[in-house]
Amino acid sequence: MTIRPDIRTLTLPQLQEVVAGLRQPAFRAGQIAEWLYRRKVASWAEMTNVPAELRKQLAERYDLHALQQATSKLIPGEAMKFLWRLRDGQLIESVLLKANPALYGQASDRRTLCISTQVGCAYGCKFCASGLAGWKRNLQADEIVEQFLASERWLAGQTDFLPAEAEPTAAETARGISVENQVPKPGRLIHNLVIMGMGEPLANYEALLQALKILNAPWGGDIGARKITISTSGLAPQIRSLANEPFQFRLAISLHGATDEVRTRIMPVNRKYPLRELLAACDYYVVHKGKMITLEYVLIEGINDQLEQVKPLAEITRRLHAKLNLIPYNHVAGLDWKRPSESHQKDFLNALLDRRVPATLRQEKGHDIDAACGQLRLRTEGSITPQAPA
Numbered sequence: 001m002t003i004r005p006d007i008r009t010l011t012l013p014q015l016q017e018v019v020a021g022l023r024q025p026a027f028r029a030g031q032i033a034e035w036l037y038r039r040k041v042a043s044w045a046e047m048t049n050v051p052a053e054l055r056k057q058l059a060e061r062y063d064l065h066a067l068q069q070a071t072s073k074l075i076p077g078e079a080m081k082f083l084w085r086l087r088d089g090q091l092i093e094s095v096l097l098k099a100n101p102a103l104y105g106q107a108s109d110r111r112t113l114c115i116s117t118q119v120g121c122a123y124g125c126k127f128c129a130s131g132l133a134g135w136k137r138n139l140q141a142d143e144i145v146e147q148f149l150a151s152e153r154w155l156a157g158q159t160d161f162l163p164a165e166a167e168p169t170a171a172e173t174a175r176g177i178s179v180e181n182q183v184p185k186p187g188r189l190i191h192n193l194v195i196m197g198m199g200e201p202l203a204n205y206e207a208l209l210q211a212l213k214i215l216n217a218p219w220g221g222d223i224g225a226r227k228i229t230i231s232t233s234g235l236a237p238q239i240r241s242l243a244n245e246p247f248q249f250r251l252a253i254s255l256h257g258a259t260d261e262v263r264t265r266i267m268p269v270n271r272k273y274p275l276r277e278l279l280a281a282c283d284y285y286v287v288h289k290g291k292m293i294t295l296e297y298v299l300i301e302g303i304n305d306q307l308e309q310v311k312p313l314a315e316i317t318r319r320l321h322a323k324l325n326l327i328p329y330n331h332v333a334g335l336d337w338k339r340p341s342e343s344h345q346k347d348f349l350n351a352l353l354d355r356r357v358p359a360t361l362r363q364e365k366g367h368d369i370d371a372a373c374g375q376l377r378l379r380t381e382g383s384i385t386p387q388a389p390a
């Protein structure tokens with residue numbers, strides 16, 4: 001069987017080249033992009049203003065594959081976890097939260113989608129469900145983009161996740177397009193993207209950047225670069241590469257340990273890129289981008305929540321001029337790790353605030369729906385392998 005690339009691996013300029021190669025006028029590429037990204041169609045047949053012959057020629061060269069919902073879990077009005085089935089039967093997750101990424105769990109009228117970039121993960125962080133069954137493959141750019149489109153298709157049929165009216169996109173506003181009288185439902189239903197689902201995003205660097213170009217473009221997802229956060233476990237060389245890219249995406253570092261001893265215990269990646277190397281790459285990123293980094297720190301009882309961790313954590317945060325998100329550990333079935341008590345979480349936070357560290361404690365949503373990345377997939381595949389803390 002011939003495997004064709006999906007049409008949504010192409011940017012608009014690339015689509016224009018394809019259309020020109022088929023001896024069609026350039027505006028056809030814009031029409032196709034409109035069907036794909038604003039109307040979010042999942043078949044060639046729906047592109048009714050595109051000539052049938054052109055659709056046929058494109059369909060011979062490119063797939064247009066919609067993700068299939070294998071299962072899902074919903075907390076009405078708050079969070080939705082999707083388990084998507086890919087073309088080859090592999091499963092990935094996306095999580096939709098009615099929350100702002102800077103304030104996960106706080107009430108917000110913003111909707112944030114957490115997207116996966118790999119099937120499984122090779123990095124094996126000891127507290128994470130995604131790494132439990134190992135790495136299967138990288139996602140292609142279209143599979144990253146389609147998580148967003150498929151989630152918006154689902155949202156368009158909902159009532160409790162929606163405001164009274166969908167918001168026009170920036171491009172629609174610029175063109176003076178009303179959000180009424182558009183079919184299917186127009187406007188942007190998801191406001192923020194966090195690349196923090198299954199997989200290490202920077203280990204799938206090329207496909208990630210291609211997907212984000214499409215999701216960021218006014219003709220594509222039209223999500224502003226500052227509304228897109230890439231999270232990494234700390235791949236130092238790729239952090240430097242990202243600093244050299246022209247994009248203004250936000251960067252979050254999954255730190256989770258403020259000393260090499262603690263970090264190596266729970267994040268094997270720290271053996272390859274110890275804190276000295278990771279922090280040097282972060283310094284480079286901050287200097288070259290002039291942007292604030294976010295540090296994520298999952299609080300795990302007895303592992304990294306001791307008050308003596310506060311001093312090195314404060315030093316790292318201050319060195320990077322970063323902000324720090326404390327995240328109470330989300331229980332993963334099959335793992336023995338525990339979240340600290342609420343009073344200890346607050347003590348840890350207050351000790352940081354006393355040192356004038358800009359830290360917040362996330363009131364995490366979603367643990368009722370297995371929202372820690374990878375859990376729903378493992379549960380569905382029945383492949384949980386219990387692990388004891390190292």
Ligand code: SF4
Pocket residue numbers: 121122123124125128129130131197198199200233254373
């Ligand atoms: S936390 Fe991220 S990098 Fe670590 S195993 Fe999970 S998905 Fe992979």
